[in-house]
Structures are given as structure tokens and as C-alpha cells.
Amino acid sequence: MKNSLKSIRETKPLVHHITNWVTIYDCANMTRAFGALPVMAHAREEAADMTGIASALVLNIGTLTSDLIDAMIISAKAANEKNIPVVLDAVGVGATGFRDDMAAKILDSVQVDIIKGNYSEVARLAGEDARTRGVEATSIDADPKKIAKEYADLRSCVVVMTGKEDIISDGKRVFMVKNGHESMGSIVGTGCMAASVIGIFAAVNPDYCDAAKDALCYFGIAGELAAGKSGGPGTFKMHFYDEVSRLSDEEVQAKLNFKEY
Amino acid sequence: MKNSLKSIRETKPLVHHITNWVTIYDCANMTRAFGALPVMAHAREEAADMTGIASALVLNIGTLTSDLIDAMIISAKAANEKNIPVVLDAVGVGATGFRDDMAAKILDSVQVDIIKGNYSEVARLAGEDARTRGVEATSIDADPKKIAKEYADLRSCVVVMTGKEDIISDGKRVFMVKNGHESMGSIVGTGCMAASVIGIFAAVNPDYCDAAKDALCYFGIAGELAAGKSGGPGTFKMHFYDEVSRLSDEEVQAKLNFKEY
Amino acid sequence: MKNSLKSIRETKPLVHHITNWVTIYDCANMTRAFGALPVMAHAREEAADMTGIASALVLNIGTLTSDLIDAMIISAKAANEKNIPVVLDAVGVGATGFRDDMAAKILDSVQVDIIKGNYSEVARLAGEDARTRGVEATSIDADPKKIAKEYADLRSCVVVMTGKEDIISDGKRVFMVKNGHESMGSIVGTGCMAASVIGIFAAVNPDYCDAAKDALCYFGIAGELAAGKSGGPGTFKMHFYDEVSRLSDEEVQAKLNFKEY
Numbered sequence: 001m002k003n004s005l006k007s008i009r010e011t012k013p014l015v016h017h018i019t020n021w022v023t024i025y026d027c028a029n030m031t032r033a034f035g036a037l038p039v040m041a042h043a044r045e046e047a048a049d050m051t052g053i054a055s056a057l058v059l060n061i062g063t064l065t066s067d068l069i070d071a072m073i074i075s076a077k078a079a080n081e082k083n084i085p086v087v088l089d090a091v092g093v094g095a096t097g098f099r100d101d102m103a104a105k106i107l108d109s110v111q112v113d114i115i116k117g118n119y120s121e122v123a124r125l126a127g128e129d130a131r132t133r134g135v136e137a138t139s140i141d142a143d144p145k146k147i148a149k150e151y152a153d154l155r156s157c158v159v160v161m162t163g164k165e166d167i168i169s170d171g172k173r174v175f176m177v178k179n180g181h182e183s184m185g186s187i188v189g190t191g192c193m194a195a196s197v198i199g200i201f202a203a204v205n206p207d208y209c210d211a212a213k214d215a216l217c218y219f220g221i222a223g224e225l226a227a228g229k230s231g232g233p234g235t236f237k238m239h240f241y242d243e244v245s246r247l248s249d250e251e252v253q254a255k256l257n258f259k260e261y
Numbered sequence: 262m263k264n265s266l267k268s269i270r271e272t273k274p275l276v277h278h279i280t281n282w283v284t285i286y287d288c289a290n291m292t293r294a295f296g297a298l299p300v301m302a303h304a305r306e307e308a309a310d311m312t313g314i315a316s317a318l319v320l321n322i323g324t325l326t327s328d329l330i331d332a333m334i335i336s337a338k339a340a341n342e343k344n345i346p347v348v349l350d351a352v353g354v355g356a357t358g359f360r361d362d363m364a365a366k367i368l369d370s371v372q373v374d375i376i377k378g379n380y381s382e383v384a385r386l387a388g389e390d391a392r393t394r395g396v397e398a399t400s401i402d403a404d405p406k407k408i409a410k411e412y413a414d415l416r417s418c419v420v421v422m423t424g425k426e427d428i429i430s431d432g433k434r435v436f437m438v439k440n441g442h443e444s445m446g447s448i449v450g451t452g453c454m455a456a457s458v459i460g461i462f463a464a465v466n467p468d469y470c471d472a473a474k475d476a477l478c479y480f481g482i483a484g485e486l487a488a489g490k491s492g493g494p495g496t497f498k499m500h501f502y503d504e505v506s507r508l509s510d511e512e513v514q515a516k517l518n519f520k521e522y
Numbered sequence: 523m524k525n526s527l528k529s530i531r532e533t534k535p536l537v538h539h540i541t542n543w544v545t546i547y548d549c550a551n552m553t554r555a556f557g558a559l560p561v562m563a564h565a566r567e568e569a570a571d572m573t574g575i576a577s578a579l580v581l582n583i584g585t586l587t588s589d590l591i592d593a594m595i596i597s598a599k600a601a602n603e604k605n606i607p608v609v610l611d612a613v614g615v616g617a618t619g620f621r622d623d624m625a626a627k628i629l630d631s632v633q634v635d636i637i638k639g640n641y642s643e644v645a646r647l648a649g650e651d652a653r654t655r656g657v658e659a660t661s662i663d664a665d666p667k668k669i670a671k672e673y674a675d676l677r678s679c680v681v682v683m684t685g686k687e688d689i690i691s692d693g694k695r696v697f698m699v700k701n702g703h704e705s706m707g708s709i710v711g712t713g714c715m716a717a718s719v720i721g722i723f724a725a726v727n728p729d730y731c732d733a734a735k736d737a738l739c740y741f742g743i744a745g746e747l748a749a750g751k752s753g754g755p756g757t758f759k760m761h762f763y764d765e766v767s768r769l770s771d772e773e774v775q776a777k778l779n780f781k782e783y
Contacts, residue, residue: 014656021282021543022289022301028544028710033755038710039614039656040544043587046620053617053655065304092300095314098307133314134275134300186506188289188299232503233294242754245708282543283550283562326565353561356575359568394575395536395561447767449550449560493764494555 004201004214005249009035013055013203015196018042018072020062020091023189027058030193033244034218036200047071048078055203056084058196059112061102062091062135069102076110085202085211086110089195090117094124094132107155113208115151116160116195119144123161126151135191137163145174145261158208160198162191166216170209174261177213179220181227183236194219213258221255222247265462265475266510270296274316274464276457279303279333281323281352284450288319291454294505295479297461308332309339316464317345319457320373322363323352323396330363337371346463346472347371350456351378355385355393368416374469376412377421377456380405384422387412396452398424406435406522419469421459423452427477431470435522438474440481442488444497455480474519482516483508526723526736527771531557535577535725537718540564540594542584542613545711549580552715555766556740558722569593570600577725578606580718581634583624584613584657591624598632607724607733608632611717612639616646616654629677635730637673638682638717641666645683648673657713659685667696667783680730682720684713688738692731696783699735701742703749705758716741735780743777744769 014037019027024040031038041050044067051057057079059072079086088106092099103125106112115125118137123130126147130140140147144167152159153171161167166177184190194216201215202208225243230236275298280288285301292299302311305328312318318340320333340347349367353360364386367373376386379398384391387408391401401408405428413420414432422428427438445451455477462476463469486504491497536559541549546562553560563572566589573579579601581594601608610628614621625647628634637647640659645652648669652662662669666689674681675693683689688699706712716738723737724730747765752758 014658016656020301022285022299024544025286025547025710029755032708032710037656037658038544039617039658040542040585041614041618042585043620045588046618049618049620050656063301063303066306092302095300096302096307096310098304098310134277134298134311136275136298136300186293188286188293232506233290234499234502234506237502238499238756238760241756241759245754245756281562283546283560286547324562324564327567353563356561357563357568357571359565359571395538395559395572397536397559397561447554449547449554493767494551495760495763495767498763499760 003249004204005035005247007204008200011204012037013200014039014053015056015058015199015203016041016051016054016075017058017196018068018075019058019060019192022062023192026189026193027196029241030244031196031200033241034197034200042068042071044071044074047075051075051078052082054084056199058087058199059106060089060091060192060195061099062192064099064102069105072106073109080111085113085199085208087114087116087195087199087202088112089192090115090121090125092132092135093117093121094130095134100124112157114158114160114198114202114212115155116162116198118191119161119163122159123147149174158212160212162194168209168212173209175213176259176261177216177220178257179217179224181223183227183230184223186233187237217256217258218247218252221252264510265465266296266508268465269461272465273298274461275300275314276317276319276460276464277302277312277315277336278319278457279329279336280319280321280453283323284453287450287454288457290502291505292457292461294502295458295461303329303332305332305335308336312336312339313343315345317460319348319460320367321350321352321453321456322360323453325360325363330366333367334370337367341372346374346460346469348375348377348456348460348463349373350453351376351382351386353393353396354378354382355391356395361385373418375419375421375459375463375473376416377423377459379452380422380424383420384408410435419473421473423455429470429473434470436474437520437522438477438481439518440478440485442484444488444491445484447494448498478517478519479508479513482513525771526726527557527769529726530722533726534559535722536561536575537578537580537721537725538563538573538576538597539580539718540590540597541580541582541714544584545714548711548715549718551763552766553718553722555763556719556722564590564593566593566596569597573597573600574604576606578721580609580721581628582611582613582714582717583621584714586621586624591627594628595631598628602633607635607721607730609636609638609717609721609724610634611714612637612643612647614654614657615639615643616652617656622646634679636680636682636720636724636734637677638684638720640713641683641685644673644681645669671696680734682734684716690731690734695731697735698781698783699738699742700779701739701746703745705749705752706745708755709759739778739780740769740774743774
């Protein structure tokens with residue numbers, strides 16, 4: 001956590017996204033606001049080359065097609081070879097069979113280092129009988145901490161379950177991040193942006209579990225600060241970007257709200 | 262009109278969009294600001310499944326391709342079977358032959374419940390000699406009320422013509438909505454967002470003519486409130502979202518400005 | 523420069539874009555804020571027809587695919603026949619071989635009237651050993667004024683190199699525009715929007731070198747005005763749109779900051 005932002009702003013990691021057409025704009029702007037550099041490139045012909053010059057790869061299946069999934073796998077293979085972190089945001093898994101299948105295809109074809117989704121998306125991936133309402137979580141029966149830990153252990157990766165409280169586990173450690181504000185749920189794209197932020201932090205911290213936890217703390221704290229100045233989703237979004245760009249490692253220290261189990 | 266927003270916020274209808282890449286972000290955010298849940302999914306493999314869990318389907322041909330049109334037809338067939346409302350925003354019909362042909366293909370393949378466009382788009386669909394300048398309406402010779410009523414009757418659906426004054430007809434009733442503000446025309450995406458809002462209201466009101474009229478009143482009133490606080494298109498957009506999220510059924514009652522012919 | 527905005531606002535030129543999925547929303551909104559009309563249409567079946575009713579064509583390879591490149595070439599041929607300006611924003615050239623190849627394919631297939639990119643993108647096009655970091659410029663060895671002038675001469679077109687200072691040349695004249703503010707680099711899409719603005723100004727001024735210079739002055743001045751009111755990238759973006767919509771030819775005259783070499 002020490003000097004995470006400082007490190008991002010000094011090295012300006014390039015974060016390659018293959019993402020959805022709804023929030024691509026927010027993912028790019030949020031990446032920039034944190035001080036990193038976004039690039040979006042999904043053509044099969046260049047996907048691997050673009051990953052080759054990047055420091056992290058963020059995959060998001062929000063508006064997936066078969067072609068996009070192919071490009072994601074090509075890029076992830078390049079990332080695996082280069083040993084840079086691969087984040088998968090499993091948007092909408094549990095809503096349609098196609099999403100379940102395509103997420104499984106990615107996970108079976110490449111090493112994903114950080115699997116991220118809301119409670120029902122990750123529960124579904126982990127084999128629970130969970131349904132997602134479009135891209136919206138539904139309540140799950142099982143304990144998310146247990147799901148995250150066991151699924152992370154099974155997949156040998158970091159698992160992130162986002163919600164009112166975010167759960168992060170690498171199969172051994174389990175963190176719960178309580179930073180954040182309900183206003184973050186009033187806009188579209190918060191989950192997608194969170195995946196981008198996790199990618200940024202993982203680009204500068206080889207302990208991906210710590211990186212994901214830090215990312216969600218910083219992101220949540222910016223959300224808290226923005227919410228205090230906002231009168232609705234329009235003003236919130238605007239202040240959210242401003243607050244992210246103004247965050248400092250020092251300020252964040254005083255506002256951290258997470259615990260380890 | 263009674264308790265429309267209350268009903269939306271309580272049931273949070275899922276609105277499946279297959280839409281364009283310019284305003285997809287605004288359509289999603291506006292849907293969320295009204296209290297409904299947006300989902301965008303255009304892969305042929307999942308289009309029908311996603312519609313199957315939704316409460317309304319909004320199709321928008323703003324950046325159409327043949328593949329997207331196929332997905333729209335697949336989804337609309339699923340919507341027809343499930344008896345949920347299908348809204349078609351005929352963006353740019355009258356600008357190119359391809360748009361005319363693709364809109365006709367949709368309309369000939371499935372039951373569209375609410376056909377929506379600006380004056381020249383709908384006039385063109387209805388067989389008038391109208392041209393659209395890109396996605397911008399040009400003036401039309403015929404009376405829009407007459408066009409809307411006759412075309413709605415012909416198609417057995419609701420027809421919505423948006424402009425300075427919005428015309429809505431189901432072939433019998435004709436409404437003119439005067440709510441709205443010229444600032445709504447200063448930003449891109451107002452028409453597309455209006456189609457989303459119509460979808461939301463139709464999800465909770467089986468009288469689609471009433472639903473479309475209500476949607477445009479609420480949407481226009483939020484625009485009026487936002488315009489009063491804005492200094493240009495940037496501030497307007499931001500306040501527009503805030504005002505939508507703050508609307509109440511009670512407040513709207515006092516500001517309604519429509520008439521029935 | 524005289525009455526540029528007046529002319530735009532009176533004639534409302536239609537600017538056809540085939541662009542990327544990250545900033546398509548900003549390009550459309552910025553075009554509208556300047557008083558012109560954006561239209562985005564990338565289907566091969568209608569690309570030429572849409573260009574046929576437009577007053578300028580803006581191509582942007584930010585999220586290129588082979589299909590999009592084909593549509594760009596189809597549209598540019600229609601623009602060449604109709605003698606309307608074609609702007610190419612060479613986003614990411616120098617980052618992957620695919621981008622280099624596709625930009626070359628466009629340039630070899632049609633007449634591009636204004637080639638625009640950041641320093642390393644244009645340097646790469648001009649045959650320098652330059653690399654682009656995703657879509658971010660890296661420093662180049664050669665003098666950008668020399669590159670722009672020689673490359674414009676070679677290609678018989680206008681070349682625009684954007685950066686802290688923008689260089690514009692038609693192979694004879696060389697302008698340096700110093701208007702602008704570092705806040706413009708804090709958001710994603712500034713470069714893409716600049717290409718749209720160049721397209722707008724070229725639509726109303728047949729001297730494309732002058733048009734590009736004017737476009738970047740006006741755009742930069744709006745950025746300066748917005749920066750003075752902003753507390754970060756969120757507020758900056760909002761004010762940027764407001765300031766553009768409020769610009770007047772008279773106000774701009776007093777703030778111009780460019781020189782001719």
C-alpha cells in the first residue's frame with residue numbers, strides 16, 4: 001500500500017483493455033485519472049502486440065462476442081508469456097449460458113491472475129447455483145468469503161467479489177474492503193472501472209492480492225469523497241474523477257477501511 | 262401516470278438494449294438514473310436468452326451493421342414470445358437506403374410495439390418523401406399528428422415522433438407532449454435516451470401509449486429542471502442525470518404539459 | 523479565421539465519423555458543441571451513402587479492425603469524389619505493426635487531406651524510427667516542424683502534429699499553435715476530439731491548413747477557459763463542453779496564440 005499511487009504516477013503503466021462498449025469510455029478515463037495510461041485494442045491482428053508493450057491486461061466480457069473472446073485469449077496468452085497480470089471481469093456470468101461458457105473458455109485457455117465479479121457472478125463461476133440479473137448481482141446463499149477463498153485456491157489466482165463489501169482472497173488470505181459509498185452503485189460502470197483500477201495496481205505490485213485490496217480501498221475512498229459533494233449520479237461521476245486525480249497515498253492511509261480474516 | 266416512478270423503482274425492470282456505440286453509455290446511465298436496470302448484449306448466441314430475463318427490449322439502429330440487425334430480430338422474436346414490449350428507435354432512417362431497408366426488415370420480421378423516431382425518420386417509415394440529415398430531423402410537409410395516428414393504425418402499434426413537441430399515438434388516441442427544453446437538443450443522445458425511457462415505462466405499464474406519453478413527460482420535466490441550472494451542454498448533461506434521479510411522481514404531476522387530441 | 527464559428531453555426535455541417543469505440547461519444551458531443559452535426563456510420567453497406575450527404579469525413583483508427591478499415595476506405599473514396607475533406611487521425615501508429623500497416627493502406631488507397639496524430643504517430647508515418655506507447659506519444663528525435671513540412675509536401679496534404687504545441691503544415695506554410703492547457707491531457711479523447719474539430723473547420727474553409735490551425739486555436743482556447751474553472755478531469759470535461767458552446771469568433775481573436783514560421 002505504501003506509495004502505490006506514487007509508483008503509478010511515476011511509471012505510468014500502460015493498461016491494455018479488451019472490454020465492453022458501454023463503459024469503455026469510463027474505463028479509459030478512470031485509468032487516466034489514476035495516472036496510468038489506457039489503451040484499448042481488440043483486433044486479433046494486433047491484440048498480442050499491444051499486450052506485449054503493456055504492464056497489465058484487463059478483460060471484460062460485458063458486451064462479449066465470439067470474436068472478442070478470441071482476441072482476449074490471444075492477448076492473455078501474450079500476457080502469460082510476458083508475465084504481466086491478467087484481470088478478468090466476469091460481467092454477466094450467471095445471466096446467460098453463453099457468458100458462462102465464454103468465461104469458462106477463457107479460464108480454461110489461459111492463466112487469469114485476478115478473477116473479479118460481483119457476488120453472483122463469482123458464485124456462478126465457482127459452481128454455485130447463482131443467477132445474475134443482466135449484469136446485476138442477486139443475493140447468494142453461500143458465504144462470499146468462503147467462495148472467494150476456495151475458488152482462489154482452486155484456480156491458483158486472486159478472486160475478487162465486489163459488492164457493498166468487497167471480498168478479496170488468494171486462497172490463503174481473505175480481505176474485506178469496506179471503503180466505498182452507495183453512490184457508486186448509482187452510476188453504470190463502477191464495477192468495470194474497479195477492474196481497470198485493479199489492473200493498474202497489479203501493474204506496480206507483484207502481490208496481486210495486496211494490489212487488488214489496495215485498488216478497491218483507493219477507489220472506494222475516492223467514491224466516498226465524491227459522494228460528499230454530489231447531488232445525484234451526474235455530479236457524483238464528475239466529482240469521482242476529480243477525487244481520484246487528487247488522491248494521495250498519505251490521505252488514503254487515514255481513511256482505509258478493510259480487515260483481514 | 263400515477264406512481265410510475267414508484268413502480269419502476271420498486272420493481273427495477275431489466276431493460277435489454279441492442280443499441281449504437283455512440284450513446285450506449287448514456288442509454289445505460291439514463292436507465293439506471295430512472296431506477297431501472299440496463300443490460301446491453303448483442304451477441305447472436307445470447308441475444309434471445311438475455312431478452313428472456315428482461316422486462317423490455319430497446320432496439321436502436323444508430324450504428325447498425327447486418328450482424329446487429331440479426332441480433333435485434335432474434336431478440337425481438339424472444340420478446341414477442343414473452344409478450345414484453347419492443348421499442349425500435351429508427352435512428353437515421355431517411356438518411357441512407359441501408360437504414361430504410363434494415364428498419365423495414367425489422368418491422369417485417371417481428372412485432373414492434375413502439376416505433377420511435379424524430380419527425381423525418383418516422384415520416385420516412387410511414388412512406389412520406391422525407392430525408393434525414395445524418396441522424397438529424399429535417400422539416401416535413403405533412404402533419405405529424407396525422408402521420409403518427411395513421412401509421413400506428415397501419416402497424417397496430419404505438420408511434421412516437423420526437424421533436425420540439427412530441428407526438429404519440431396508438432392509432433386512436435393522439436397525445437402531444439410539450440414538456441422538454443431546447444437544451445436537450447444541445448447534447449448528443451437525447452433521442453436515444455428517450456427511447457430507453459420509453460422502454461422503462463412500458464415495462465411497468467401495459468398501455469404502451471400511456472407509457473410512452475408518461476416517459477416523455479417525465480424525461481422532459483427532468484430536462485426542464487436541469488436546463489435551469491446549466492451554463493452549457495456539459496453542465497446540462499450532469500444536472501440532467503441528477504434531476505432524473507430526484508424526480509418524484511408527485512413533483513411531476515404539477516409540471517405536466519401535454520394534451521390529447 | 524474570421525467568422526469561422528459563425529459559419530459553422532449557420533451551416534451546421536454534417537461531419538461523418540468512422541471512429542473508435544472509446545471516444546466516439548466525446549467526438550459526437552464535441553461536434554455538436556461546436557454547432558456542427560455529427561453522424562457515425564460504419565457499415566460497409568451505407569458508409570459511402572452517409573459520406574455522400576456529409577461535409578467532412580473524419581477517420582480514426584483508435585480501435586481499428588479490418589472491417590472498419592474497409593469502411594473507412596469506402597467512405598474516403600466517396601469523399602474524394604465529392605471533394606469534401608478527409609481527416610485521418612492516426613491513433614496508435616507506432617505501437618503495433620497492424621496500425622502502421624492499416625494507416626498505410628488507407629493512405630495508399632485514397633487521398634487524405636489532413637493527416638493528424640501526436641508527435642510519435644506522425645513521425646512514424648513519416649518514416650522516422652518512432653514508437654508510440656499505446657496511444658501515447660513518446661519523444662521524437664527530429665524537429666516536428668521539419669517532419670510536418672516535409673511529410674505534407676510528400677503527401678500533398680496538410681499534416682497536423684498535436685502535443686504541448688501543435689504543428690500544422692501544408693508543405694509550404696508551417697504554423698505552431700500554442701493555445702491549449704495541460705488539463706486537456708488529463709482526460710481521454712482530447713486528441714480524437716481535436717480531429718473532429720479539424721473536420722468541422724475544414725467543412726467550412728477550403729484552405730485546410732488554415733482550417734486546421736483555426737480549429738486547434740479555438741479548441742485550445744476553450745480548453746484554457748475550462749481549465750480555469752476546474753478542479754480535476756471531471757469538472758474540466760464538463761466545463762470544456764460549456765466553454766466550446768459559448769465561444770465566439772470575437773472572443774477568440776483576443777486569445778489567439780500561434781505563430782507562423
